[in-house]
Amino acid sequence: MDASIGGGAPLSLLISDDGVFAAHIAAKDLIVYSDTTSDHKEVQTARLKENNVKSLKFCPTRPSNNNQSKRHVLSANDSRISVWQLEPLQLVAEIENVEPNALNIEFGGDENEVLVFHAWNTKLAIHSIEDGRSSVIKTPKSAHPLGFGFRPQTREFAILLKPETSDILTIHQPTSYELLNRTVLPTIDAQGLKWSPDGKWIAVWDVASSGTKVLIFTADGQLFRTYDGPSGVDDAFDLGVKHIEWGPAAGSNSVSEFLAVGKVNGNIDLLRTRTFSSSTTLSHAFPSDQIAPTVWRERSTSPLGDAEYAETTSSSALNMSPELAGPPRGVAIMAFSPDGTILATVDTMRSNAVWIWALDGSPRLATILVHEQPVRQLLWHPSTPQLLINAITNALPTVRWWSPQSHPVISRVPTQKNESGKYELKWLSVPNEDSAFWFGSSDEYVVGYLSADEQSVQFEVLNSVTNQGYGSHTSSLNR
Known part of the structure; x- marks a missing residue:
């Protein structure tokens, strides 16, 4: 989850993907909130070098990174990226002389890598904040997260490239980003890729106008299967793929059992990953x-x-x-x-x-x-x-x-009304708060849970965060 704006306006509130932290920018201050459900909630403030921050992002929570002290957040403007440790809040690295108009800036395979997609998708630069080294991958097809992804657990990097007329899938080593495999795709205009949650497969789907086409690759980039729709269906009525979704790595073997292929015609082809053939079509x-x-x-x-x-x-x-x-x-x-x-x-x-x-x-x-x-x-x-x-x-x-x-x-939910009617939700992944969640908009978020009695259901507020902050304890850092 990220907050991005232009023109120097205040950044909206940002909630980490596990709901543990919240943050926003006020003028030249980075303000981070933690322990949001307890009486010992804390607000930390750090001074920024500039007041034109345009992007603020938390490092995603990953199974290999469950130590809260290693959690990072980045702030970026047109020329500088700053990476901050969260507990305690302190600056740990800066990437300077960033080319302006970057299309996307976010964390890489872990909290010590930063990805920068340059303007016009000329290149992707991967910066290590541990040793200062940088790697470059030329001509990424898209800066959107659907255009690239890290393998669960082992962090091999897959990305779609478009150097000329053909789509290309490349697989890279973690950390070094050395090339492992390169495959020219039989696609007209590949729309995205997704790793399966068990890390065994990569799925790439083609533009809807080409009809149903989902390519299944092994983790090392070898084409395993091409799914072109259920058998016995007239291709003349095939409107193609809208997007796909993998089932979770569940069960005793932690295997992704299903791949759901959402179609433009409103149907969903449900594929079993044992064969990647359509076992069922769900119709709306x-x-x-x-x-x-x-x-x-x-x-x-x-x-x-x-x-x-x-x-x-x-x-x-x-x-x-x-x-x-x-x-x-x-x-x-x-x-x-x-x-x-x-x-x-x-x-x-x-x-x-x-x-x-x-x-x-x-x-x-x-x-x-x-x-x-x-x-x-x-x-x-x-x-x-x-x-x-x-x-x-x-x-x-x-x-x-x-x-x-x-x-x-x-x-x-007892929170400020948003005139657009558009709110955001996020579960809070904290022990002993199994059913707590965030609810809010750009100005205020509340965290709480639903409580039921015989007559009604109430939202019980544990805490709230606004652009004016909260809490009884504030630690301040000047940079």
């Missing part, structure tokens, strides 16, 4: 030939905008109004539960509906949750089957929660 059309699943529909309970889920007839799902304006048709969101047994999806034709599929045994539609406004996020809890649903909310800040064992609920 009400399955008239199956037993109707439970359908929950959001309904207003007060003039102020409070709402709840009410069970409704299956026919109401058929009457959901599709979006009249928005992105082209296709599967917008696919999210696997942490154990890989449930898949939650959203289709752009009915972006207000969340379809939840049970994958244990024969895949089937388990339930549909219908909302008044389009869905922005689906977030599974990192370890338990709890799903947060974030829909645009013009009336009141509210959060929606679903679990296979419980009645779905909608709860108001």
Whole structure:
């Protein structure tokens, strides 16, 4: 997660991917918040050399980096990148004379590497803040995170290149970035790559206009399989791939069992990774030939905008109004539960509906949750089957929660109203706070959990962070 702006305006609040830290820039101060759920919450401040910071990013949490003292955050402007240790907050490295108009700046394989994608995608520079060395990879196809990725655990680096007319996939050694393999791709315009969470496979998908084409590579860059759609389907009706999503590395063998291929026509081809052939096609059309699943529909309970889920007839799902304006048709969101047994999806034709599929045994539609406004996020809890649903909310800040064992609920969140109705959610990955999460917008985030009694469900606030800060203890560093 990152915060980026231009023109020297205040950067919005930024939450680390595990929810442990929050940060923002105020004038020439970097302000970092930690211990956000405890009474010993802390605010640290460091002085920046410039006041035109345009990017602020936390280093992602990785299994090999669970020592909080090693966590880093970077700040960047058009000429300088500063890397800060979080606990205690202190400057550990600077990268100077950065070319202006960089397309993307972020951490690399660990907290000691910084990636800089130069303007016009001329090159990718990888800087080591441990030894000061730099590596260069020329002509990256895209600075977007879908254009490159690190192998889980061992950190080999895969990237799509576009030196001339052909797409190229290269695999590089961790740390040294020496070339391991180079493959010219049989694609028209590769749209992205994704490592499987178990680190065994790389999937690359082609532009939708070429029809269904997903290339499966081994971890060392050898082409293993090309998936071009389910057998027996007329290619004339193949509208191609929108995006893909790997199932988690779950089970006793920690293997990614599924690859979900989201199509432009709204279908999802569910591939078993044993063969990478289509085992099932999931359709965002009400399955008239199956037993109707439970359908929950959001309904207003007060003039102020409070709402709840009410069970409704299956026919109401058929009457959901599709979006009249928005992105082209296709599967917008696919999210696997942490154990890989449930898949939650959203289709752009009915972006207000969340379809939840049970994958244990024969895949089937388990339930549909219908909302008044389009869905922005689906977030599974990192370890338990709890799903947060974030829909645009013009009336009141509210959060929606679903679990296979419980009645779905909608709860108001006591935070500042955002006039756009657009909020962000993030689970908090902290021991003893298993069901706590962040909710907020650019001006204020609150962290808390849902508490239920016989009458209602309440959001219990543990803490809040605003651009004005919080906390009783502040340590200050001058640079």
